[in-house]
Amino acid sequence: xxDVTQTPRNRITKTGKRIMLECSQTKGHDRxxxxxxxxxxxxxxxxxxxxVKDINKGEISDGYSVSRQAQAKFSLSLESAIPNQTxxxxxxxxxxIRLAGGSETQYFGPGTRLLVL
Amino acid sequence: QQQVKQSPQSLIVQKGGIPIINCxxxxxxxxxxxxxxxxxxxxxxxxxxIRPDVSEKKEGRFTISFNKSAKQFSLHIMDxxxxxxxxxxxxxxxxxxxxxxxxxxxxxxxxxQP
Numbered sequence: 001x002x003d004v005t006q007t008p009r010n011r012i013t014k015t016g017k018r019i020m021l022e023c024s025q026t027k028g029h030d031r032x033x034x035x036x037x038x039x040x041x042x043x044x045x046x047x048x049x050x051x052v053k054d055i056n057k058g059e060i061s062d063g064y065s066v067s068r069q070a071q072a073k074f075s076l077s078l079e080s081a082i083p084n085q086t087x088x089x090x091x092x093x094x095x096x097i098r099l100a101g102g103s104e105t106q107y108f109g110p111g112t113r114l115l116v117l
Numbered sequence: 118q119q120q121v122k123q124s125p126q127s128l129i130v131q132k133g134g135i136p137i138i139n140c141x142x143x144x145x146x147x148x149x150x151x152x153x154x155x156x157x158x159x160x161x162x163x164x165x166x167i168r169p170d171v172s173e174k175k176e177g178r179f180t181i182s183f184n185k186s187a188k189q190f191s192l193h194i195m196d197x198x199x200x201x202x203x204x205x206x207x208x209x210x211x212x213x214x215x216x217x218x219x220x221x222x223x224x225x226x227x228x229x230q231p
Contacts, residue, residue: 044221045219045220106163
């Protein structure tokens with residue numbers, strides 16, 4: 001979905017390096033999420049944010065940190081990358097339930113393929 | 118602990134057949150059950166979703182069947198086409214609009230043969 005963009009699309013890095021994955025959205029959604037996808041494991045939630053002041057850990061947050069710079073931007077950082085973090089990373093957004101009829105649909109970006117050597 | 122179990126892991130069906138993908142959940146706090154479709158090189162996209170107050174939902178050729186007592190739900194694709202070849206994920210979220218994110222199954226790689 002072009003409304004959710006991720007940069008870079010592909011990244012190769014070395015063990016111990018710090019890297020940042022960026023996500024931007026033009027959907028005007030408050031809620032943003034970072035997921036990790038591994039073959040045979042599906043998608044697992046890393047962090048999620050309700051707004052710029054509300055950030056929460058997901059199922060697999062160890063080794064990751066996030067920053068919500070603005071409503072439209074949510075970045076994921078690997079402070080010291082390890083080969084185990086080689087995966088496909090997805091950012092997603094959702095409108096959430098504000099009023100009756102609010103949508104729970106999550107809209108995913110195209111993903112960032114990360115290889116840690 | 119895997120909260121949403123999905124099967125099969127892979128599935129091959131002839132064009133026109135009806136692939137069925139099954140999911141089972143454990144957490145009774147889940148109250149929203151979407152299915153996502155993912156094509157190679159793309160992010161997942163919502164296909165269809167159901168809440169536990171209904172037992173079936175249809176959207177075009179896609180149907181969700183839901184069994185609350187068994188804590189199971191399944192996706193059926195009628196008159197399947199080669200363009201339906203993709204990876205399908207079931208998911209679940211708790212009350213409150215899925216505020217804490219979706220819990221996904223491990224995915225089913227579906228191939229529809231011409």
